[in-house]
Amino acid sequence: MAGPLLLDDADDPRLAPYRAMRERDLVGRQGRFIVEGEVTLRLLFSRGARFRAESVLLAPERWPGLEPFLRGIDRDDALPVYLAGKDVMSAVTGFPIHRGVLAVGLRGGDPEPDALIPPAPAPALILGLVGLTNHDNVGGLFRNAAAFGADAVLLDSACCDPLYRKAIRVSAGAALTVPFARTGSGAALLDLAERHALTPFALTPGGGEALETLQPPARALLLLGTEGPGLPEVVMERARRVRIAMAPGFDSLNVATAGAIALHRLAGDRLART
Template sequence: MAHIVEVSDADDPRVDDFRDLSRADRRPDRPGGRGLVIAEGVVVVERLLASPYPVRALFGVRRRIDELADALVDLDAPAYVTDADVMAQVVGFHLNRGVLAVADRAPAVDPADLIGRSRNLAVLEGVGDHENLGALFRNAAALGVDGVLLGAGCSDPLYRRSVRVSMGHVLRVPFTSLETWPDGVKLLQDNGFRVAALTPRSDSIPLRAAGLEHGRVAVLLGSEGPGLTDEAIAAADLAVRIPMSGDVDSLNVATAGAIAFHAMNGG
């Protein structure tokens, strides 16, 4: 069972992992920081507790810690209980969700291992917006994607905002980085994957005609603005577009991803 510890002093060093999250230079989940995984809210904290990430501690108001009682039975870590005012002083802002948890990172997944055990994958290039990244992971979890491969220019999926927007699903969808880009696409092809680059180009194949539901398939998705680079599209086996009406020429990358993921699973 988690060790319940009362905290009444905002300067208590035991809650330093949760301190000053509103200041970019102090956030432990920022690049160059301590690299901790931070979960916010009861639902996301529960998913962190059920994930492979080693939980260091929880910090929250009594009501939220009590809501997590069943999930804390097997946890050997402190759960710091405080009031909303002290919590706001520590965190740096008022947290409506009332509870946080921090964890160390799990060991990185080997790309070859993830590819070897998957049937369908999402491959991202230049997805730098943390909210879009989190939404992509939530869509991947909901629509049966086995994992996510990160190409050049992607943000950290374990950034606090990405974890929150994904509703914690980034903690359960396996992901890893491809060390070379776009040459890393060949690793997929060497393992029997057909790689489809999602692009609005008029000469690309309409989604319904692409047959993404057959065999092992990886869908390439590009950045929110320019989309996939010419090099990434050239490395793919085929270019696929989502037909659109009117003057709309593109979709938000998370929305486009959801449509493609649904197609990969026979939707």
């Protein structure tokens, strides 16, 4: 890569992809997304990563620590690295920048959901999200999926974007590394489970099976719905309903917490072998 370029004008056109980050995250940025912080920056360039970086923007004091890493990146073209003071970065993004590490990633095309599922009879653990619109919860669930070895996350059309800046940050970068794809609906997730011999589990406080007594199958689809309404009845009636045992008088967990507990249980022997 060439040396970094120092930019001291917030109106420099090379900084346009970083402009007004909060507002543009809500409406999209033409196939781009923003990565924030050193941990997620490194994951964006990790081996086998799905996404590609368009540019990197650093506060000057962050360059010495990241220079060896960025110079060691193997790619066919030169990666633009821009340096700008935090006052310039804050003026461009629209809010105070503290970490001094940003990058623009390119989304590329979305994979087909079927392509992300290991073929039978190999073990498979898929996380299916239905109607989750909270970026913290989606980011937390991607982090859980990575921690417990899920093969992929599949989201229905109502779920929020896992590449929203906050979702990436909450996921500790897992949204950049865990394979994911969109399906049209919860029913489409269940159709996919049938095609790929996945046992579907609907996590719900009213489940007839206790999670702690469940014998994890080799191939499973864990379905999670939004907090409050939960999964639609038309989805749950086609799945095995399981519950997490809780203290008497209380039956509510944050969906990301509940997902972590269920993924740990369903991961079964795959965790013991690591």
